[in-house]
Each structure stands twice: as structure tokens, then as C-alpha cells.
Amino acid sequence: MSYKCKNGKIDYDQLEIDAAEFKPSLLVCGASAYPHDFDYKRLRKIAGDAYLMMDMAHISGFIATGIMENAFEHCDIVTTTTHKLLRGPRSAMIFYKKLKNQIVDGKEITIDLKAKIDFAVFPGLQGGPHNQKIGALAVALKQANTQEYKDYCKQVHSNALTLCEEFKKMGYELYSNGTSSHLLLLCLKDVSGIEVERVCELANISINKNCIPTDKSPWNPSAIRIGTPPLTTRGFKESDFVKVAALIDEAIKIATDLSPKTHDNSNKLDLAKLVEAALKDGRILDLKVRVEKFSSHFPIPVFDYRLKK
Incomplete structure (x- = not known):
């Protein structure tokens, strides 16, 4: 199920109707060519009990500097590459809430998201760590916390x-x-x-x-x-x-x-x-x-x- 656009922006009303019919287990927001911000509060409401995941690869710097809305307040999982607006190495990061409560068969259960994601990444997907990229990412994140980087993002916008x-x-x-x-x-x-x-x-x-x-x-x-x-x-x-x-x-x-x-x-x-x-x-x-x-x-x-x- 994909979302639709109306007047160039996400049609959240239609998305809510579609989600109610489709009942997804995971709702993903984020885009590679969408020139506007996301309504995370509305997306959280639409997702309901399902996981809400944001891929902020293209706008991570704007979120970090407050130019765009904060995805972390409403999303269960946030992913990003680090070589775009963050100007770091070709790498990626996964953020997640460690635990998530869900209603399954009428009962509330607690899901250990940390354990599931950690196991999926290693040994499932990732091999040995690239220490040079870990070091480069640390530098990029430190730079992202400076006034110089905030000014850069404002200039980009x-x-x-x-x-x-x-x-x-x-x-x-x-x-x-x-x-x-x-x-x-x-x-x-x-x-x-x-x-x-x-x-x-x-x-x-x-x-x-x-x-x-x-x-x-x-x-x-x-x-x-x-x-x-x-x-x-x-x-x-x-x-x-x-x-x-x-x-x-x-x-x-x-x-x-x-x-x-x-x-x-x-x-x-x-x-x-x-x-x-x-x-x-x-x-x-x-x-x-x-x-x-x-x-x-x-x-x-x-x-x-x-x-x-």
C-alpha cells in the first residue's frame, strides 16, 4: 500500500482510509524526492498500534537542527544514511524505542524492539565493523552539533x-x-x-x-x-x-x-x-x-x- 499525493503533498485523509482497510503492521514515512515536511503526529494516529518508521536519510540534518519537524517524538523506528545532508561517511544509523507495547489477541504485550533489530543487523545483515566509518561518523555528528552546521543547514534551505x-x-x-x-x-x-x-x-x-x-x-x-x-x-x-x-x-x-x-x-x-x-x-x-x-x-x-x- 502506498500513500497518495493531493496538490503535491501527502493526502493524509486518504492514507487514513487506506490504512484502516489495509491494516498494515508497519507504516513507513520518508521519501527521496518529497519537498515538504511530514505530519508525524497524524501519521502516529493513522498507524495506531502498528509500527511507525521514518527514514530521514535526505532530511536528517534539517531534523537535527530543528528546521524540520522532529520524527523521534512519534516514531518507533528512525533510520538514516549519513552521507547526504549530514555530510558524513557512506554509512547508516538505526534509532529505535527499546520496547513497544502492542495489543495482540486482545492482550497487551511488550515487544523487545532492541533485541529484534540487533539480531537482524548482526549476524543477519552486517559483517565486521568498519572502524574508519565509525570514526568518520563521530566527526560528522560532532559537527552537526555546532552553530556552523546549523548555519549551513539554514543556507541550504x-x-x-x-x-x-x-x-x-x-x-x-x-x-x-x-x-x-x-x-x-x-x-x-x-x-x-x-x-x-x-x-x-x-x-x-x-x-x-x-x-x-x-x-x-x-x-x-x-x-x-x-x-x-x-x-x-x-x-x-x-x-x-x-x-x-x-x-x-x-x-x-x-x-x-x-x-x-x-x-x-x-x-x-x-x-x-x-x-x-x-x-x-x-x-x-x-x-x-x-x-x-x-x-x-x-x-x-x-x-x-x-x-x-
């Missing part, structure tokens, strides 16, 4: 809002009309997300194709997903994201121009033909040069152990 406003000024439609987080979904016309993603790649712009609920097929996504954390880490501010929006707009226009030439008689996209046409288009190289020149003013943060800084 502000940059995302700026990006939304710029695309709106250009006449683009945003799924759910904006964002409350670090990402946005840009709806496309007359070109697919696959085509825009590939053209952007050729110009050294990193975005990805993404489906939205109104798409008829996952093989033909009509949107692209854009996030602000990586560029914010490199020092981009609101004025810089005005330029970022303009560069992405150029890539979309190039992809739209090339689109009619790269479909066969059945209107099926020939990706190889798209790449071939794009590489022959001088606008791609020109855009790539300007992208590289612009981004070169914002070096990727590095740690040089020899400097001991």
Missing part, C-alpha cells in the same frame, strides 16, 4: 527557496509549487527528464531525472530533481543560485531543441542519437566551459593531513 523563485520567474512549474526542504522537483514540457539529465551531464551539471505522481510510466519521467546541499558546502549563496538556475535553464532549452531529432518513428527516445546530436551542438561545449569557469571559484573542501588542519 534558503538556497533551495531562491532556486524555486528563480525557476518560477522563468515560467517553470514546480511540483507542489515549491519546497520546504533542500530539494525541488522541476516539471518539464516538450522534453523528458531523461533527456535533460543527459544534456546536463554533458555540460557538467549534476541533476537527475525524477518521476512525479502524474507520470504514466517510470521509464518516461517528466521532472528533474535538484538539490542544494553540495553547492552550499562549496560556499554558494543565494546570488550564486540565481546563476545556477540560469545555467540549468540553458541546458533544458538545448535538450528541448534536440528532442524532436532524437526520437524514432514510434516517438521512442534514442539516447545514443541524443548524445550524438548533443556532442555536435556547439552550445553544449560553450555551456560546459561556462559551468566549469563559474564553479572553479568555489573549490571543493578538502582535508590535508599534512597541514594538520
